Amino acid sequence: xxxxxxxxxxxxxxxxxxxxxxxxxxxxxxxxxxxxxxxxxxxxxxxxxxxxxxxxxxxxxxxxxxxxxxxxxxxxxxxxxxxxxxxxxxxxxxxxxxxxxxxxxxxxxxxxxxxxxxxxxxxxxxxxxxxxxxxxxxxxxxxxxxxxxxxxxxxxxxxxxxxxxxxxxxxxxxxxxxxxxxxxxxxxxxxxxxxxxxxxxxxxxxxxxxxxxxxxxxxxxxxxxxxxxxxxxxxxxxxxxxxxxxxxxxxxxxxxxxxxxxxxxxxxxxxxxxxxxxxxxxxxxxxxxxxxxxxxxxxxxxxxxxxxxxxxxxxxxxxxxxxxxxxxxxxxxxxxxxxxxxxxxxxxxxxxxxxxxxxxxxxxxxxxxxxxxxxxxxxxxxxxxxxxxxxxxxxxxxxxxxxxxxxxxxxxxxxxxxxxxxxxxxxxxxxxxxxxxxxxxxxxxxxxxxxxxxxxxxxxxxxxxxxxxxxxxxxxxxxxxxxxxxxxxxxxxxxxxxxxxxxxxxxxxxxxxxxxxxxxxx
Ligand code: FUL
Numbered sequence: 146x147x148x149x150x151x152x153x154x155x156x157x158x159x160x161x162x163x164x165x166x167x168x169x170x171x172x173x174x175x176x177x178x179x180x181x182x183x184x185x186x187x188x189x190x191x192x193x194x195x196x197x198x199x200x201x202x203x204x205x206x207x208x209x210x211x212x213x214x215x216x217x218x219x220x221x222x223x224x225x226x227x228x229x230x231x232x233x234x235x236x237x238x239x240x241x242x243x244x245x246x247x248x249x250x251x252x253x254x255x256x257x258x259x260x261x262x263x264x265x266x267x268x269x270x271x272x273x274x275x276x277x278x279x280x281x282x283x284x285x286x287x288x289x290x291x292x293x294x295x296x297x298x299x300x301x302x303x304x305x306x307x308x309x310x311x312x313x314x315x316x317x318x319x320x321x322x323x324x325x326x327x328x329x330x331x332x333x334x335x336x337x338x339x340x341x342x343x344x345x346x347x348x349x350x351x352x353x354x355x356x357x358x359x360x361x362x363x364x365x366x367x368x369x370x371x372x373x374x375x376x377x378x379x380x381x382x383x384x385x386x387x388x389x390x391x392x393x394x395x396x397x398x399x400x401x402x403x404x405x406x407x408x409x410x411x412x413x414x415x416x417x418x419x420x421x422x423x424x425x426x427x428x429x430x431x432x433x434x435x436x437x438x439x440x441x442x443x444x445x446x447x448x449x450x451x452x453x454x455x456x457x458x459x460x461x462x463x464x465x466x467x468x469x470x471x472x473x474x475x476x477x478x479x480x481x482x483x484x485x486x487x488x489x490x491x492x493x494x495x496x497x498x499x500x501x502x503x504x505x506x507x508x509x510x511x512x513x514x515x516x517x518x519x520x521x522x523x524x525x526x527x528x529x530x531x532x533x534x535x536x537x538x539x540x541x542x543x544x545x546x547x548x549x550x551x552x553x554x555x556x557x558x559x560x561x562x563x564x565x566x567x568x569x570x571x572x573x574x575x576x577x578x579x580x581x582x583x584x585x586x587x588x589x590x591x592x593x594x595x596x597x598x599x600x601x602x603x604x605x606x607x608x609x610x611x612x613x614x615x616x617x618x619x620x621x622x623x624x625x626x627x628x629x630x631x632x633x634x635x636x637x638x639x640x641x642x643x644x645x646x647x648x649x650x651x652x653x654x655x656x657x658x659x660x661x662x663x664x665x666x667x
Contacts, residue, residue: 149405150405150612151613152414153367153414153562153612154561154562154613156367156414156415156416157561157562158366158418158559159349159416160522161339161340161342161349162342162350162416162418163522163524163559163560164521164522164523165306165342165349165350165458166458166523166559167518167523168217168266168523169457169458169459169589170213170214170215170216170453170458170459171210171216171218171219171266171459171460172210172218172219172460172461172462172463173218173219173424173461173462173463174219174220174221174462174463174465175221175224175424175431175462175464176220176221176430176431176465177196177221178191178195178226178228179224179226180196180430180464180465180466180467181195181196181197181467182195183432185386185428185429185430186225186226186314186386187224187225187226187276188226188276188317188318189225189228189276189277189318191226193240194242196228196240196243196244196245197243197244197245198245198465198469199467199468199469200468200469201245201252201255201465201468201469202469202470203252203255203259204262204263205471206218206256206463206465206471207256207259207263208263209463209471209476209479209480211263211265211483212476212479212480212483213480213482214483214486214487215461216265216266217267217268217305218256219269219306219460220252220256220267220270221272222270222293222297223270223271223272223275223293225276225310225313226276227275227276227278228277229293230251230252231251231252231253231254232251233293233296234296235278238278253301254300257302261302266303267301267304268304268305268307268308269297269298269301269306269307270308270310271290271307271309272310273290273310273323274313274314274323276318281320281323282315282322282323286323287323287324290325290330294307294330294333294334294337295337298333298334298337298338303338305340306341307334307338307343307344307347308344308345308460309330309343309345309346310345310346311345314386331347344460345422348373348415350418350419350420351368351418351419351420352419352420352422353419353420353421353422356422356423356424358423359421360451360452360455360457361400361401361402361419361455361457362455362584362585363401363403363585363586364403364418364419364456364457364586364588365402365404365563365588366403366417366456366559366562366588366589367416367417367563368402368403368408368414368415369407369408369411369414370414371411372402372415372417373415403586404566404585405566405612418458418588419456419457419458420457420458420459421448421457421458421459421460422462423448423461423462424462425440425445425461425462425463425475425478426475431466433466436474439472439474439475440478442478442485445461445482446482446628447630449486451630453592454590454591455586455591455592456563456586456587456588456590456591463475463479489552489623492623492625493623494548494550494622494623494624495545496514496542496620496622497543497544498543498545499540499543500541500543501529501539501540501541502531502532502533502535502539503533504530504531504532505530505531505532508527508528509529510529510540511529512527512528513528513529513540513619514542514620515527516556516618516619524560525556525558525560528558528616528617528618530558530614530616531614533614534613534614535614537607537609537611538607538608538614538615539605539606539607540608540617540620541603541604541605542604542605542606542620542622543602543603544601544602544603544622546602547600547601547602548601548602548624549598549600549624549625550598550599550601550622550623550624550625551595551597551599551623551625551628552595552621552623552628553570553582553592553593553604553620553621553622553623554590554593555591555593555606555617555619555620556587556589556591556617556618556619556620557588557615557616557617557618558617559588559589560616564613565586565588565611566586566612567585567608567609567611568584568585568587568606568607568608568609569606569609570582570583570593570604571604571607572601573601573603573604574599574600574601579599581595581596594628594629594630596629598625598627604622606620
C-alpha cells in the first residue's frame with residue numbers, strides 16, 4: 146500500500162496544466178453556418194453564402210467573456226459541418242466563400258485580435274469529424290487536418306488550448322469513421338504550441354463525461370491511464386443530434402475515478418484534470434427560439450461552484466447570434482456572473498492566527514493565509530506542510546472577531562500532487578465545535594459552500610485521510626454571500642446499473658489499451 150501511495154503522489158501536473166488550473170474558467174464561442182441555419186449539427190452541404198452577420202463585433206464577444214470573469218476564450222474554428230471560419234488553403238468551404246466582408250473576412254483573426262486587445266487568452270476548437278471534406282474517411286484527411294492545425298497554430302498568435310471534440314456521426318453520411326492519427330496531431334500541437342493544453346480528446350484535460358454541467362462531487366486529478374484512452378472518450382461522445390445529450394447526468398462515466406480504492410486496481414497513472422463544458426442555453430449554437438431559455442444566475446452558480454469550486458475546469462459557452470453579437474440576455478448573465486465572482490472574492494476575511502502541526506522549515510502555517518503565485522507558471526510563492534506525517538491533521542484558523550461566513554476555499558500545492566482524501570470543517574459556535582462541511586477531494590481548488598452561513602470566530606480544518614502529508618497553498622475564509630448550492634438529484638439505481646455495465650466495458654477496453662499502450666506525447 147505504501148508503495149502505491151508513493152506512486153500516486155509522484156504524479157504531478159505538467160507546466161501547461163498547472164497554468165490552466167489557475168486560470169480555470171474559460172468561455173466557448175460556437176459560431177458558424179449553424180448560427181444562420183438554426184442547426185446544431187450542420188450536414189456540410191449548406192451554401193456558405195448564408196453566413197452574413199450584419200453587425201459582427203468580436204470585441205463585444207471577448208468583452209462579454211472578460212466581464213463574466215473568464216481567463217480565455219475558445220472559438221469553434223471548424224465545427225462538424227467542415228466550414229472553416231478562416232481562409233484556409235485546405236477547402237473552399239470557408240469564410241472566403243461568404244458575403245461577409247466580400248469574402249475577405251477572417252473570424253479567427255478577429256477573435257484572436259480581440260483577445261490581445263482585452264488581455265485574455267485565445268484557444269481553438271477544430272472538429273476532427275468533418276462532414277464536408279471529400280477526403281474524410283481516407284488517410285489523406287489526416288494530412289488535411291494537420292494542415293488546418295498548422296494554419297491555426299502558426300498564424301494567430303499564442304494559443305492556450307486546442308480543443309479536440311470526440312463527437313462523430315459519420316454513419317449519418319454513410320461514411321466510415323475516419324481513422325484519426327491522434328498521436329500525429331498531438332505531436333504537431335506540441336511542436337507548434339508547446340504551452341497549449343490539448344483538451345477533450347487529448348492528454349492534458351479530461352472531459353468530465355457529460356454536457357449538462359455536472360462535475361463529480363469528488364474530482365481527482367490522478368487517475369488511471371485508461372481515462373486517457375481516446376477510444377473511450379470517443380465512444381462516450383455525442384453520436385446523434387437529438388438534443389438529449391446535453392441533458393445527460395453525471396452518470397455517463399464512473400462517479401469515482403481516483404479514490405485510493407479505485408486506483409488500487411490499476412498500475413499506470415496520469416495527471417488528468419476534468420473540464421465541465423456546458424452552454425448557457427440549451428443549444429451550443431445560437432437559436433432565436435432559445436432567447437428566453439438562457440440559464441438563471443442561480444443555475445450558473447451551481448455549475449460554477451461545483452466545477453471551478455470542485456477541482457474542475459469550466460468551459461462555458463456563449464453563442465454569438467446572427468447579427469454577430471452575443472445576445473443581451475446572455476450578456477446580462479455574463480455580467481451578473483462576473484460581478485458575483487468579483488464581489489465574492491472581495492469578501493475574504495483576514496485571519497488573525499493559525500495553529501497547525503509543526504511546520505517543515507520555510508513552510509509555516511501563515512503561508513496558507515496568502516494566495517500568491519507566479520502568474521506565468523502558476524507555482525505558489527509559499528505553502529504550508531507539516532514536518533511529520535500523522536494520522537490526521539488539525540489546523541485552526543482564528544479570526545479575532547465573530548464573522549458571518551459561508552465559504553472556505555482550500556488549495557493544495559499540486560507540485561506535490563493531489564493528496565487530501567477526506568476532510569471536515571468545524572466552526573466554534575456558542576462554545577461548541579460544530580461540523581459544518583465534509584468532503585473528500587481538494588486538489589487545485591475547492592470552494593466549500595456551507596449549507597447555511599455560520600457566525601464564528603474560529604474555524605478548524607481536520608484532514609482525516611491523506612496520501613502522506615498535505616501540502617497546502619491557501620485557505621481563504623469568506624463572508625456570507627448568500628449562495629446556496631442545491632445538489633441535483635440522480636437516480637441511485639440508474640447510476641449503479643450504468644456503472645456496472647460501464648465497468649465491464651472499461652475493463653475490456655483497458656485490456657486492449659494495455660496491449661497497445663499509446664505513449665503520452667510531450
Ligand atoms: C459536442 C458537439 O457535438 C457539440 O456540437 C458541441 O460542439 C460540444 C462542445 O461538443 O460533442
